[in-house]
Amino acid sequence: MTTFTNIPKQIEEALQAGHGTASRRDFLKNAGLLVVSLSAAGSVAAANAQTPASQPAGPYPDPDFRQLDSWIVIHEDNTATFYVGKTDLGQGTGTAFRQIMCDELDIAYDKSSLIMGRTDVTVDQGGSGGSDAIQTDGWPMRRVAAEARRVLLDLASQRFGVPPDQLAVSNGVISVKADPSRKVTYGELIGARRFNVTLTGDNINATTGAAKLKPVQDLKIVGQSLPRYDIPPKVDGSLQWAVDVKLPGMVHARNVKPPVAGAKLVSIDESSVRNLPGFVKVVSKGNYVAVVCEREEQAIEASRRLKVNWQKPEKASFPNSEDLFTYMRNASPTAAPRQDVAGNPDAALASAAKVVEAEYDVPYQGHTSIGPAHATADPSNGQMTIYSNDMKSYGMRNGVAEFLQMPRDRVRVIWMEGPQGYGRTAADDAGFEAAFLAKEVGRPVRLQWMRDEETAWDTKGPAYTFKLRGALDAQNNLTAWEYNAQAADYHHVGYNEPDTVLIAQLAGMGRAKPASGRASTPSDMYVIPNKRETTHVVSMPLVFETPLRTGNLRDPDGPQVTFASESFIDELAAEAKADPVEFRLRLITAGTQEDSGFKRARSIATIKAAAEAFGWDPRPSPKRMDSGPILTGRGFAYSFRSQTVAAQIAEVEVDRRTGHVWVKRLVCAHDCGLVVNPEGLRRTVEGAMLHSLSRALYEEVTFNTEMVTSVDWGSSPTLGHADTPAQIDVVIVNGDPKPDRLDLPPYGAGETACKPLLAAVANAIFDATGVRLRRIPFRDKRVLAALQAAQV
Amino acid sequence: MSNVTLKVNGKTHTVDIDPSTPLLYILRNDLGLQGPRFGCGLGQCGLCTVLVNGEATRSCIMPASAVTDEITTLEGLAEGGTLHPLQQAWIDEQVPQCGFCQNGQIMTAKALLDKNPNPTDAEIRDGMANTLCRCMTYYRIQAAIKRAAKMIAAGRPAAEKEVLA
Numbered sequence: 001m002t003t004f005t006n007i008p009k010q011i012e013e014a015l016q017a018g019h020g021t022a023s024r025r026d027f028l029k030n031a032g033l034l035v036v037s038l039s040a041a042g043s044v045a046a047a048n049a050q051t052p053a054s055q056p057a058g059p060y061p062d063p064d065f066r067q068l069d070s071w072i073v074i075h076e077d078n079t080a081t082f083y084v085g086k087t088d089l090g091q092g093t094g095t096a097f098r099q100i101m102c103d104e105l106d107i108a109y110d111k112s113s114l115i116m117g118r119t120d121v122t123v124d125q126g127g128s129g130g131s132d133a134i135q136t137d138g139w140p141m142r143r144v145a146a147e148a149r150r151v152l153l154d155l156a157s158q159r160f161g162v163p164p165d166q167l168a169v170s171n172g173v174i175s176v177k178a179d180p181s182r183k184v185t186y187g188e189l190i191g192a193r194r195f196n197v198t199l200t201g202d203n204i205n206a207t208t209g210a211a212k213l214k215p216v217q218d219l220k221i222v223g224q225s226l227p228r229y230d231i232p233p234k235v236d237g238s239l240q241w242a243v244d245v246k247l248p249g250m251v252h253a254r255n256v257k258p259p260v261a262g263a264k265l266v267s268i269d270e271s272s273v274r275n276l277p278g279f280v281k282v283v284s285k286g287n288y289v290a291v292v293c294e295r296e297e298q299a300i301e302a303s304r305r306l307k308v309n310w311q312k313p314e315k316a317s318f319p320n321s322e323d324l325f326t327y328m329r330n331a332s333p334t335a336a337p338r339q340d341v342a343g344n345p346d347a348a349l350a351s352a353a354k355v356v357e358a359e360y361d362v363p364y365q366g367h368t369s370i371g372p373a374h375a376t377a378d379p380s381n382g383q384m385t386i387y388s389n390d391m392k393s394y395g396m397r398n399g400v401a402e403f404l405q406m407p408r409d410r411v412r413v414i415w416m417e418g419p420q421g422y423g424r425t426a427a428d429d430a431g432f433e434a435a436f437l438a439k440e441v442g443r444p445v446r447l448q449w450m451r452d453e454e455t456a457w458d459t460k461g462p463a464y465t466f467k468l469r470g471a472l473d474a475q476n477n478l479t480a481w482e483y484n485a486q487a488a489d490y491h492h493v494g495y496n497e498p499d500t501v502l503i504a505q506l507a508g509m510g511r512a513k514p515a516s517g518r519a520s521t522p523s524d525m526y527v528i529p530n531k532r533e534t535t536h537v538v539s540m541p542l543v544f545e546t547p548l549r550t551g552n553l554r555d556p557d558g559p560q561v562t563f564a565s566e567s568f569i570d571e572l573a574a575e576a577k578a579d580p581v582e583f584r585l586r587l588i589t590a591g592t593q594e595d596s597g598f599k600r601a602r603s604i605a606t607i608k609a610a611a612e613a614f615g616w617d618p619r620p621s622p623k624r625m626d627s628g629p630i631l632t633g634r635g636f637a638y639s640f641r642s643q644t645v646a647a648q649i650a651e652v653e654v655d656r657r658t659g660h661v662w663v664k665r666l667v668c669a670h671d672c673g674l675v676v677n678p679e680g681l682r683r684t685v686e687g688a689m690l691h692s693l694s695r696a697l698y699e700e701v702t703f704n705t706e707m708v709t710s711v712d713w714g715s716s717p718t719l720g721h722a723d724t725p726a727q728i729d730v731v732i733v734n735g736d737p738k739p740d741r742l743d744l745p746p747y748g749a750g751e752t753a754c755k756p757l758l759a760a761v762a763n764a765i766f767d768a769t770g771v772r773l774r775r776i777p778f779r780d781k782r783v784l785a786a787l788q789a790a791q792v
Numbered sequence: 793m794s795n796v797t798l799k800v801n802g803k804t805h806t807v808d809i810d811p812s813t814p815l816l817y818i819l820r821n822d823l824g825l826q827g828p829r830f831g832c833g834l835g836q837c838g839l840c841t842v843l844v845n846g847e848a849t850r851s852c853i854m855p856a857s858a859v860t861d862e863i864t865t866l867e868g869l870a871e872g873g874t875l876h877p878l879q880q881a882w883i884d885e886q887v888p889q890c891g892f893c894q895n896g897q898i899m900t901a902k903a904l905l906d907k908n909p910n911p912t913d914a915e916i917r918d919g920m921a922n923t924l925c926r927c928m929t930y931y932r933i934q935a936a937i938k939r940a941a942k943m944i945a946a947g948r949p950a951a952e953k954e955v956l957a
Contacts, residue, residue, distance in 0.1 A: 089890060090889035228886060229884055231887070235825035237866035241892070244826045297813045297817045370924060371892050419891060679950060686928075686931055713832060718926065719928055720921060721916070721921055722918070
């Protein structure tokens with residue numbers, strides 16, 4: 001490599017190797033079409049006549065989403081490279097994008113490759129988030145692929161002098177229907193040349209050409225369980241991850257965080273590290289401090305040895321975590337509560353035969369990614385290239401440009417694979433910090449957080465407290481529902497905002513007015529005539545520069561809210577002495593109103609499918625208790641997210657001697673509409689369920705009044721191999737009343753299955769023991785105490 | 793600084809380094825072996841696992857100077873261009889989600905199967921304890937270990953897929 005601002009050859013090669021099967025040589029050749037500045041290394045440049053060797057590295061203008069060439073390149077060897085503005089966080093969306101686009105383009109899957117999330121060469125589809133990859137972003141991908149096919153048919157029509165409707169397409173070869181010996185490949189028609197086709201659409205989601213999409217019934221690659229292309233390089237060690245980036249002249253950095261929340265920097269004694277081997281620099285701004293050294297282990301050592309004088313805040317930053325829920329219940333809301341009322345809940349509660357009331361608590365839970373935050377930033381030539389696993393690389397590019405006050409087109413983010421954080425990298429601290437440090441030291445900087453730093457200071461899912469009341473009439477019908485939720489979610493961190501990322505707060509560049517945050521309400525199709533749902537946000541005493549800053553953790557509020565709502569429905573069913581599944585179905589079928597996605601019909605079908613797959617035996621909970629030391633039971637819960645419905649059943653074993661809960665079996669019936677890759681979907685749903693199982697059984701951020709005390713895998717336990725269910729069944733449902741419609745849509749699948757699981761486990765524990773657990777997590781000690789209190 | 797000699801994946805390397813440097817950083821930053829990764833630096837999670845004389849070893853807390861035996865990393869598992877049955881089983885079962893922890897899972901499973909070629913479910917759970925995955929792919933990992941054990945016993949890839957429909 002000859003210039004720092006180009007991507008080094010070995011990284012380019014590694015990126016390409018991870019992207020699919022089209023040859024790198026062809027990719028490089030054609031990438032010139034996109035005016036991409038690739039590696040300028042001699043041999044590569046020679047192989048790439050269309051990338052001008054003298055082309056200045058950067059600027060990096062936004063790829064134009066209204067140009068077909070920004071999305072698809074057809075190579076001379078009749079392969080295609082797709083460019084999309086998404087990132088794959090390990091759920092196989094990259095494979096799914098290729099399936100969708102190959103199907104519309106009419107080429108074989110193994111003749112395609114995919115580039116994702118590189119702000120300089122892929123259009124801005126926002127990166128990942130909200131489980132919208134297939135549901136939302138797949139549509140423009142499908143339409144541009146269809147448009148490319150249409151244009152290619154036009155070209156073939158001109159070549160053969162035959163109207164397009166008299167041509168046939170198969171696997172990238174167009175032939176004349178009447179004379180199949182007359183044929184031409186896509187590569188022959190357009191290989192190494194631009195389409196020069198302008199697309200339309202008010203925004204990127206609306207991007208379209210003139211082509212019509214294929215009816216769902218004609219899709220052949222969609223619906224296949226193709227193996228993920230990214231898995232082989234992940235298991236043979238060949239994949240280059242963001243954490244692996246090495247650049248000439250690169251140095252290593254580690255942060256030095258305040259020892260307690262809200263501490264102010266008084267002074268730094270640089271002499272404490274100046275003579276350490278490899279020392280380069282101490283960088284500080286406000287309360288942000290980092291050490292830079294030549295080698296990684298030197299930076300770690302220096303960060304531990306650096307003497308910094310901090311001043312603790314005078315007031316407690318937050319309550320002790322044991323007192324959290326009491327604090328939250330007594331705290332004043334940060335803004336007027338939101339309230340939705342239907343019917344007359346007060347009258348219904350006053351005239352009820354029975355009023356059921358319960359409170360639930362969910363603590364802060366961390367993202368606690370398996371790999372701490374990291375990024376490498378290259379400041380060469382007055383520009384900034386950031387190699388990052390940020391799920392929202394486009395937002396980071398904009399945020400860093402603003403943070404460093406650089407023109408947007410001088411900043412680019414190269415997305416590479418990384419440890420999944422399920423929302424952690426939506427506000428990617430390390431990318432901002434690496435860029436800041438790179439600018440300060442004038443050399444490429446690789447920054448990585450340490451484990452205690454990550455677990456203490458990462459973004460947290462908000463803590464919640466709930467109070468619910470329900471009214472049953474004399475016939476055990478649910479006549480009123482009152483839901484009251486408070487979320488500790490004040491100053492919820494936004495997406496890569498230059499004034500809310502942690503370095504901005506610490507460096508005194510944060511915003512003055514906190515983001516308002518939110519508390520959410522349940523997602524179900526129950527029909528209850530009288531309802532009141534009230535939500536509040538509450539704040540900790542310390543709002544800024546806090547390790548309890550909240551961010552979007554996989555289905556940001558769903559697991560908490562659904563734990564409360566679906567536990568309470570179960571309590572009502574038990575009070576009504578009704579089977580929990582029948583009780584729910586009765587509430588859903590009390591209405592007939594449908595939405596555009598037929599969510600009611602699909603809820604009913606999904607719930608029934610789960611019960612059938614499990615072999616559900618209708619009866620009220622709790623069951624008659626087992627006599628031995630192991631108590632068994634089953635619990636049900638259901639919810640939806642956007643248009644995707646999930647119904648889950650957990651079968652548990654509770655050890656009455658130890659309080660240990662083992663979820664022996666899980667069933668999830670899941671309806672996300674059209675399924676692109678069934679086995680990929682199954683694994684995503686399994687992962688989502690077990691992630692929530694970890695949250696149900698183990699996860700809790702602990703803290704004293706000064707600082708978070710859960711800082712490693714000992715103090716912040718997680719689900720492990722021993723907790724794995726013996727059996728997991730994922731049942732893919734299509735409960736659409738018109739499943740054969742030509743435009744059957746796909747919905748998101750990344751997060752819905754996170755929602756019901758906590759309640760399903762709590763309901764199963766109740767079924768097994770008759771004890772209702774209303775506080776997450778169900779660690780052994782807490783379960784045992786509850787069992788003993790109830791004399792189980 | 794002093795010379796530390798390491799035998800890794802059949803090759804001998806000499807590195808001029810502070811001998812107390814954890815093995816992980818030398819493998820990654822000096823020898824270009826990036827299968828092992830930093831996860832905790834505390835020996836708790838397993839991301840940095842390598843085999844030292846066949847034993848699963850957490851390289852993030854192992855001083856380089858303390859390692860005199862042969863080291864095998866993820867990159868060294870394949871033989872003659874053929875993936876180790878565990879790696880193949882990982883592909884067949886489509887185990888990873890993000891995949892960042894899977895080095896630790898595969899290397900720990902390798903040490904497990906080398907000692908116990910036909911482990912029971914309980915032995916797998918026990919042998920893999922404290923090898924963490926935050927995408928929670930444990931269910932598929934355990935299936936892949938059983939699959940690999942069968943492949944190794946048969947001396948060939950398993951004839952049919954057990955999980956993938």
